[in-house]
Amino acid sequence: MNEPLTHAAPWHRGEVALQERVGIAGRMAELGPKVIRDHLIAQHRDFFPQLPVVVLGSVDRAGRPWATLRAGPPGFLHAPDPFHLRVEAGREADDPAEAGLDDGEGVALLGIELATRRRNRLNGTLRREGPEGFTVRVEQSFGNCPKYIRPRQDGPAPDASARRPPPVVSDRLDDGARARIAAADTFFVATFVEDAAGSRQVDVSHRGGPPGFVRIDGEGSLMIPDYAGNRFFNTLGNMLANPRAGLVFPDFSTGDLLQVTGRTDIVLDPARFGDVAGAERLWLLHPERVVFRARALPLRFAPAEGV
Numbered sequence: 001m002n003e004p005l006t007h008a009a010p011w012h013r014g015e016v017a018l019q020e021r022v023g024i025a026g027r028m029a030e031l032g033p034k035v036i037r038d039h040l041i042a043q044h045r046d047f048f049p050q051l052p053v054v055v056l057g058s059v060d061r062a063g064r065p066w067a068t069l070r071a072g073p074p075g076f077l078h079a080p081d082p083f084h085l086r087v088e089a090g091r092e093a094d095d096p097a098e099a100g101l102d103d104g105e106g107v108a109l110l111g112i113e114l115a116t117r118r119r120n121r122l123n124g125t126l127r128r129e130g131p132e133g134f135t136v137r138v139e140q141s142f143g144n145c146p147k148y149i150r151p152r153q154d155g156p157a158p159d160a161s162a163r164r165p166p167p168v169v170s171d172r173l174d175d176g177a178r179a180r181i182a183a184a185d186t187f188f189v190a191t192f193v194e195d196a197a198g199s200r201q202v203d204v205s206h207r208g209g210p211p212g213f214v215r216i217d218g219e220g221s222l223m224i225p226d227y228a229g230n231r232f233f234n235t236l237g238n239m240l241a242n243p244r245a246g247l248v249f250p251d252f253s254t255g256d257l258l259q260v261t262g263r264t265d266i267v268l269d270p271a272r273f274g275d276v277a278g279a280e281r282l283w284l285l286h287p288e289r290v291v292f293r294a295r296a297l298p299l300r301f302a303p304a305e306g307v
Contacts (some may be wrong), residue, residue, distance in 0.1 A: 010036040010140060012193055012201065015237030021268070024231055032232075036142045039082040044120045044141060048077040048085060048111050053299055057108035057123075057190030057204030057246070058100025064261045064289065065246035066097035067190040067204055071299045077111065080135075085109065085122065088133040094167045096259060096291050097190075097246075103128040106200030107136055108190060114152040114252075114301055119144045121234075123202050139201070148208035148227060150185050152252055155300035168292040173220050173260075177290055180249055180258050181222065185211050190246040191238035203234045221286045222247075222260075225270070225279035236283065239264045245285055252301035254294075262288040 010032045011019070019025040040048075048054075053071045060066060076088040087109075092098055101107065108123040122141040128134040173181070185208055192202040207224065215223040226236060239245060246261040267273065267282040276282060 009033060011232075012237065012241065014193065014239070014241035015233045017240055018233040018237050019231065022231065028231065036140050038140065039138055040079050040085065040120075040122070040141050041082070044111075044143070045079040045082065047113075047118065047120055048079060049075050051077055051111050051113060053112075053297070054087065055110035055112060055188045055204050055206075055248075056097060056101070057110075057188075057192070057202050058097045058105065059190075059192050059200060059202060060096060060099040063244070064096075065190040065192055065202070065244055066095075066100065066259060066261055067188045067246045067248040068095050068097035068259065069188075069248065069250055069257065069297050071297060083138055085124075085136045085138060086133065087136070090133070091131050092296075094293060095296070096261070096289070101126060101128070101134065103134075106192065106202045108192075108202040108204040109136065110188065110204050110206065112149070112206065114149070115154075115304065117149040117151055119149070119206065121203070121205065144205075144230065149206060150208060151304035152301035153304050155253065155302040158255060158295065158298060158300055160298065162295065164293075164295050170290045171288060173216065173287055173290055177258055177260075177292060178216055180251065180256070181214050181216060183211050184214060184249045185209060186252075187214070187247050187249045189235055191235050191242070191244070193238050193241045201238075203238055205235050219286075221284050223273060223276075224283050224285065225276050226281040226283060227278050228280055236266055236281070239266055239283060247285065250297060252297075252299075255297040255300060257293045257296040259291045259293070260285065260287050260289070262286045 019028045070089045107126045112119040124136040124139040190204045243264045249258040265284045270279040270282045
């Protein structure tokens, strides 16, 4: 018998299982409906139009989740009403996430202001009226704490006329990908769950830490610490119910995007892998497809002074 997607509103069975493990399921059942809404509150409707970039999570036709970034002039994100968010961004054929941005698909967005570390997450159903953008009908919207986000400020504008090379696609991490991951202090992760009717609830979220916080083992799998957070367990709860994830590692100084999708394992006892400072849990990603897109992000950001 197939279980329903939602177990205890607004949480699904994977999220509840992890909340129960740490003894907070009762508190989260009470808190959830107060902080996770089916609409954008006024401050979030005002927030999105200020942003020049958004993080997206989608699922391709093979059921692989992908995370990506899209950019535009402030105002390219706007809410015509509390229940919809409009994204004025054209198709990007070389982005593997594009295959999951069709009409009727489940999608997730993370609005993040790097300079102030403010962020808002939402998911919903995508409606596409043409090639130049789409609208998301909000199903869940909530704010996040700014912990682990490294502040960044706008950097020099890139040369818009520079020709971008084609993407490099592989089924494993090459030396360049390994070096980029080893240097990263930020990535974004897309996950999803699916109910018996095939409806998808997608999530995309931020992960950050000191450079090198993501380790790569000899098999080419990524080992990622799970630090203390809001205890919603949106990401890990999705992985528990559906062990797949898509990651994007942005290089904010060059605009390069490294996108990886694969299968995951959750490690509830991090001591199995030695001393991982600050980790309450770990998760592993075993890459199945890797896409490197040089200069795919038409914006540049530099670390904030003194950080």
